[in-house]
Amino acid sequence: MKKIFAILLILVFAAVFAVGCGQKQTANQQSSQGTTNAQGSAQEDAVERIKKAGKLVVGTSADYPPFEFHQVVNGKDEIVGFDIDLAKAIADELGVELEIKDMDFKSIIPAVLTKTVDIGIAGFTITEERKKSVNFSDPYLEGGQQIITYKGSGVKSKEDLKGKTIGVQISTTGEEEAKKIEGAKLKQFDTVDAAMMDLLNKRIEAVIVDFAVAQAYAANNPDKLELVGEMLDDAAKAVVLRKEDVKLLEVVNKVIKQLKGSGEHEKLVKKWFIDYKPSN
Ligand code: ARG
Secondary structure (H helix, E strand, C coil): CHHHHHHHHHHHHHHHHHHHCCCCCHHHHHHHHHHHHHHHHHHHHHEEEEEHEEEEEEEEEEEEECCEEEEEEEEEEECCHHHHHHHHHHHHCCCCCCEEEEECHHHHHHHCCCCCCEECCCCCEEEHHHHHHEECCCCCEEEEEEEECCCCCCCCCHHHCCCEEEEEEECHHHHHHHHCCCCCCEECCCHHCCCCHHHCCCCCCEEEEHHHHHHHHHHCCCCEEECCCCCCCCCEEEEEHHHHHHHHHHHHHHHHHHHHHHCCCHHHHHHHHEEEEECC
């Protein structure tokens, strides 16, 4: 079973590169659009502001292993994950320190818009709705939404969710997917951890999150949780930025391109999505 997941994951990530190429056009269009809309001075400000402050402030929701999650490292609670390594690479490129601000997922885009944080990195799926208010970087990962249930729930596919309750994290694409499931009830949570707690306690029948995240929670609770059904969407993940911050967008895209070109991206995928063993 584990092997099947591993193979599936590899396939999913292999698709990143294909999609990455296919979406170049879209990403370029996105940035040129940003350029026309943005003020020249405002563009410079984000990069300059960050350099002046000596730190890049990244908003995330650290309830999403292996994208971002809390882990005790050398007796100290730290936020780690694929997205955090990506954030580090961006901070390095800018020559500044990295500051991670942990918040509810629904607060990240508002925090980006109000400059409470410089960028958002939290396994964000690129959506048309979000594009109305923020810019997305080029995609850095690919993945879909997945149903996770407790063993013995009787749920084997999304059709079985009629009349059942699905836990979702507020403002996520998981919530969007759950809304599409006919006859299912929704229960909203600020964090994925809280949703999973309800699932483990059998207060809800399913949770919808990114595939790799479902896999991480199931690996943590192999006797209790399992993934069921097909992936519900298949979409690219990207960094969230303010539309005005076109220069910063260029820096972020440069880093993503460098990571992919140097083989570092592949290493990070292996580190966090293939070799990663949750241990909570
Ligand atoms: N990929 C989904 C979305 O963009 C879920 C992301 C949730 N991220 C998190 N760190 N909790 O809506």
